[in-house]
Amino acid sequence: MSDLTTRIEAFVKLGVFFNEFCNSDNKQVESKEELAELFSSLEEKIALSQHKNGWFTRENILYSLQNWAQALSEENLKEWTANYAISESKSPKTVALILAGNIPLVGFHDFLSVLITGHKALVKLSSNDNILLPFVADILIHFQPEFEHFIQFEKDKLTDFDMVIATGSNNTARYFEHYFKNKPHIIRKNRNSAAILTGHETKEDIQALGEDIFRYFGLGCRSVSKVFVPKNYKFDNFFEAIYNYHPIIELAKYANNYDYNKAVYLMSEFKLLDNGFLILKEDKSYSSPIASLFYESYDNINDIINKLDQDKEQIQCIVASGVLTHEIKFGATQKPSLQDYADNIDTVDFLLRNS
Incomplete structure (x- = not known):
């Protein structure tokens, strides 16, 4: 060549x-x-x-x-x-x-x-x-x-x-x-991706986070499937900021998943937050089904930082602002650079080492 x-x-x-x-x-x-x-x-x-x-x-x-x-x-x-x-x-x-x-x-x-x-x-x-x-x-x-x-x-x-x-x-x-x-x-x-919210985010920040959540219908490993929020976090502003993404429900496959998952959750009597196109469920796991987003509350943000470090083998990337050394900006998860390797494994280095 x-x-x-x-x-x-x-x-x-x-x-x-x-x-x-x-x-x-x-x-x-x-x-x-x-x-x-x-x-x-x-x-x-x-x-x-x-x-x-x-x-x-x-x-x-x-x-x-x-x-x-x-x-x-x-x-x-x-x-x-x-x-x-x-x-x-x-x-x-x-x-x-x-x-x-x-x-x-x-x-x-x-x-x-x-x-x-x-x-x-x-x-x-x-x-x-x-x-x-x-x-x-x-x-x-x-x-x-x-x-x-x-x-x-x-x-x-x-x-x-x-x-x-x-x-x-x-x-x-x-x-x-x-x-x-x-x-x-x-x-x-x-792998899944997560976001850490502090409660000080602007409306623009949350709107950008919507891109991380909804792009590719949440099917990518870089799609945010879980958010960590401060205890007693009010989701009203969150729902208002992401409302512009509501046309997503017009895709039949997405709507079917939304209806199905909502029905399953309701039959199980889970406590839900819902805005008509996204279901928020409190859950400690990372992989939320299509049309749903898991959330977990924290008292001390350092506890979440430690948790994410312990669970790093399950995490592709983390969205935050001023929380972590290696964090992704709101709205940027689906725009990786050439140096952003899946699972943080340097593919080029692997190829050259085994040549």
């Missing part, structure tokens, strides 16, 4: 393509004639993805594409890769990628990491997200034909690989760890 500079250039072009497509969709620019056919093909893939997976709305797919458009700038890619000694290998390794399918292009960072380090990607897609990434790969190959020999999508059993990066549930992780025990591997399990 060509050198790192050439690989970066290809991904920069991919980012520009994403940006121009999204801007064209927003009618901000006219699509270039030479890109019109690719734009049309991507429109078809988006429609097909929506048809196959009702959670993949057009808005959320475009949101993912726009975020990657911003991440794949030349400056970002060079700054990211400069942190590593990426040498040009004459014998690249084959990395098996077993991808999740909970949100659009959820496995793209692993795909990018494998290719940017000069390795080959052997990809096993989730049936929930098996339309977009193959097309993105075709676009990448369009910009840099050498990638054709470095990308393979496999529908059957994975064979002939050197490393594994697999994402799944806690149950599948046990299978992965046994099955891939003799290969260098990263096995990712279920």
Whole structure:
């Protein structure tokens, strides 16, 4: 494969393509004639993805594409890769990628990491997200034909690989760890994200937190599924601030989950707070069902900081303001940078160490 500079250039072009497509969709620019056919093909893939997976709305797919458009700038890619000694290998390794399918292009960072380090990607897609990434790969190959020999999508059993990066549930992780025990591997399990509120947040802060809660319908590991609040916290202002997200209930799949979970909770006589599109339930666990948000009260914020540290294997990221050293700003969980690795495991370092 060509050198790192050439690989970066290809991904920069991919980012520009994403940006121009999204801007064209927003009618901000006219699509270039030479890109019109690719734009049309991507429109078809988006429609097909929506048809196959009702959670993949057009808005959320475009949101993912726009975020990657911003991440794949030349400056970002060079700054990211400069942190590593990426040498040009004459014998690249084959990395098996077993991808999740909970949100659009959820496995793209692993795909990018494998290719940017000069390795080959052997990809096993989730049936929930098996339309977009193959097309993105075709676009990448369009910009840099050498990638054709470095990308393979496999529908059957994975064979002939050197490393594994697999994402799944806690149950599948046990299978992965046994099955891939003799290969260098990263096995990712279920994780959730949380927010710490102090009661001093502005309306704008809570509105931004709504993005962390509702984007991708709460299906992402970076989606906030639980909030920690001071004892006797008044949720009236919280509900008022997130009201702008009420159109989410118009999606039938979301509405069905809202109705079902509310019915289950009421039959169990749980005490609930409800605004017509989000159910708040007091619960010590992290993983709240769709259309619900768990909350837990605290007397001393240091107790929550210690709890989150003890439970860090269950946590993807934490939203707060001025509470933690490593915290995510309100509204930013679904906009990770290239340096934000899932489960805080440096994927590029793993790939280079096992080359």
